Amino acid sequence: MARRVTLRDVAKDAGVSVTTASLVLNKRHSRLSEETRRLVFEAAERLKYVPNQSARSLVTKNTMLVTLIVPDIENLFFASLARCLEEECQQQGYSLIIANSDDSRETEHALIGQIVARGVDGVFLIPARESFGRLDELQADVASIACPVTLLDRMVTGGWCDGVGFDNRHGGSLAAQCLIDAGHTRIGCIAGEGNANRRRQGFVDTLAAAGISLDPRLDVVGNYRFDSGFAAAYAMAQAGATAVFCCNDLMAAGMLRRLGELGLRVPEDMSIIGYDNILARFGMPIEVTTVEQHVESLAAESWRMLYARILEHAGDDDARPWLSEPQTKLLEPRLINRGTVKVLRGCRQGEE
Structure with missing residues (x-):
């Protein structure tokens, strides 16, 4: 098995210190020259260097992981939404973990417990149908999550947590x-x-x-x-x-x-x-x-909200503005007429 290329290998190839290579590849603010940056990036590309995310997480306290809890991954709307969310997350270097609750309150509760233990950077939660009648339990579970949470699509928030959905x-x-x-x-x-x-x-x-x-x-x-x-x-x-x-x-x-x-x-x-x-x-x-x-709009708006909270949370581990100052955004649906509605005789469609 080929040996994994390390940050030390990149530094040696570029002729710089490990610290300098780290500053450049992690895009940290420094007074390094453009020539030094170029040498490091070229060395990383030449050696096909892939950062060790686990090691990076120990330093930054960020896992670069976001979770989506979905009620039914076989539902075409949710499957499409998951794909669009994944694309949005990837643009900022995040990976999306998808978990299926089967519309069960008990399964949803267990998944949230696993998320708390795993330490992801953010959570998208589409509540299970059973949670609509057990809102107190859902709120308690969401309050137990240390990272930002955005409730998605199924708007059960009542103004107590960040949420994005359609009207x-x-x-x-x-x-x-x-x-x-x-x-x-x-x-x-x-x-x-x-x-x-x-x-x-x-x-x-x-x-x-x-x-x-x-x-x-x-x-x-x-x-x-x-x-x-x-x-x-x-x-x-x-x-x-x-x-x-x-x-x-x-x-x-x-x-x-x-x-x-x-x-x-x-x-x-x-x-x-x-x-x-x-x-x-x-x-x-x-x-x-x-x-x-419009599923792309829903994915874009929900990621924008969650990502802003992730950045905000990074500066204050104790603050939870997604609960203390929740935001709700409702998107507007639109009718698409494809000819499966018959206009009855004597009636002109759209007439005021």
Whole structure:
């Protein structure tokens, strides 16, 4: 096995001291000449030197590691978000560790304990669905983490911790308004816990403002997965829905599949709106009108918030401004119309 190139090897090759080589490669402020810096960088490149992060961490007290706790890594939105976050972290030299909670409060609690022991520099936490009803436990766990924490996507903060997400109520309202403008009144909804419930609330409120009520037979609780959209399709058709709002794209995909098996056409027989705009990122040839949560924007904004806290925390180990002075940023979703909403006869879509 080839011997690992050390900082001493780089210093010797460049003709400088180990201290000088360290100052240059760690980009520390010093009065070294540009010629000396050039010699050190060229030696490091020539020898293919890779810094020993463990040794560096002992000096800087930084691990250059950030953790993302995600509820369901098989969910396409979360998988895409994890990839985008990884790209954001890498730009600043950080590595992202991804842990899956399976939407379990107990698993989430255990993972947070492991994070505390590991000593990462920051934590992105997308709370488990079970934590929505056990907020006191979640808050206690977050308070036990010594490094900065940003709650992500599922906005359960209530103003007690830094958080970045989309305005889910507004997204549901956009979907409702699209169907109202198209002349639909017999409208169904497949929602769920957490964010989907907020989307449903914005959806229902906007329908109510237009004098449209949601029939209980058309108000279905889903699980964010393909199968719940698939299972709900027949009941929606039997109950006479002309349009359905699915609170994520995977449920919309399931509904589209089942409607096709039933011999129903979209949008001729039933209009469909999804949520997330995530299917195309994974090569799925499914065109559906959807409310987009721009995943790159979410990743960029959340990393910007967490990284600023990491830099701030480096100067004061005792301060925890992410808890004492929490910031909340809500991003705006937008509707993308891909033709799966039929405009009913006698109604011009978008008419005020």
